[in-house]
Amino acid sequence: MGSERLSVVVTRRLPEAVETRLAELFDVELPTEDRPMSRDELIAAVGRADVLVPTITDDIDAALLARAGTRLKLIAQYGAGVDNIDVATARQRGILVSNTPGSTTEDTADMTVALILAVKRRIPEGLAVMQSGTWQGWAPNAHLGGRISGKRLGILGMGRIGQAVARRAQAFGMQVHYHNRTPVRPQIEQALGATYHDSLDHMLSRIDVLSVNCPHTPATFHLLNARRIALMKPSAVVVNTSRGEVIDENALARAVEAGAIAGAGLDVFEHGVEVNPKLRAQPNVVLLPHMGSATHEGRLEMGEKVIINIKTFADGHRPPDQVVPGNS
Missing domain, CATH: 3.40.50.720 (NAD(P)-binding Rossmann-like Domain)
Known part of the structure; x- marks a missing residue:
């Protein structure tokens, strides 16, 4: 799968350096506003993307995954936790899930x-x-x-x-x-x-x-x-x-x-x-308002891991931070 043709939809605004690098590598859609996507927006996103880059604020449940298009092959979570994603259902539908462990x-x-x-x-x-x-x-x-x-x-x-x-x-x-x-x-x-x-x-x-x-x-x-x-x-x-x-x-x-x-x-x-x-x-x-991982350095590291996971997948290999159902 050529990375130049990979369609990547990002659900939240990320650090500018991360967004710039994603845009250099992939056909990326970035949100114009810094707010969680609505349910309808998420449904549309999973219907058109090869790769979805969500965060903990996005509920990627079985009902949403049922609306995914045949193109969606990777959910590259921006974050270490994946309890917002139904990893088992994603796997059953042939969709890989990755995260960013260690960066936080x-x-x-x-x-x-x-x-x-x-x-x-x-x-x-x-x-x-x-x-x-x-x-x-x-x-x-x-x-x-x-x-x-x-x-x-x-x-x-x-x-x-x-x-x-x-x-x-x-x-x-x-x-x-x-x-x-x-x-x-x-x-x-x-x-x-x-x-x-x-x-x-x-x-x-x-x-x-x-x-x-x-x-x-x-x-x-x-x-x-x-x-x-x-x-x-x-x-x-x-x-x-x-x-x-x-x-x-x-x-x-x-x-x-x-x-x-x-x-x-x-x-x-x-x-x-x-x-x-x-x-x-x-x-x-x-x-505190969920500030535990909120450092400039940590957010950039998370973005770098997301990019590596997508790039590795685009090159035909297993993402290094792939999440296995049951071990998440």
Whole structure:
């Protein structure tokens, strides 16, 4: 398949350098506005493209894939997560799916630590005081937060990002604990000073901070539910930079409101942009607009991976970041 004839439809505005390179290599359609495509626009796109470049904001489900034309052969996701794509149905229809793993690892891990510090050290509350102009000066009992050195960090999902969070936690003097489907290799565990918990319940009852770093799958939906949140210490906090659906957001909001846990830092939400009003109202909850991977460097790396995946496919080879159904 000649790359000069490959029709590529991009669903969102990407960094200018990425768009320019795509235009050099392929017959590319770029959106004029920076907004998610409507359902009708997505249907039209999959009907005319050889390659679709969607993002996490596009719902590529079985019904949409049924409307795909015979030309569509690759969905090159701009992003590491692919829970917005029905990968199994795509495969059944002869459509490959690729993603951009690794490009968001370090940035998301940085943001995880930033959220831990923001919640534990009450940084947003301090900002609010300074911005309001009401600060009266230093006082011994003002804005007291919690130390993180020596505390137990529980990592839910010890993949690339979970391990990057563990490395940072070590530097802050935290004790690293983790729950995963299977333990990581002994040499990784040793390097991270990490303790494996086969039982998530067991880990939750012993940690001071929980970092959610696992993908959203049917098995992880509401993994942190009301029963499990109730196992945590009243002094514990929850941080999520992965996927909102892993946490029962209503249960979390109730727990924070009741003082059953000490706070939360969230960069992702169960219902997209619809954030639970109870969470918005709590001073010990830090909310960010899905900024975990939002760095110039990370966005460019994601674009480079998309281009490599499409170019490799155009040259007749398997995209290096092809997603296998069941392993996404």
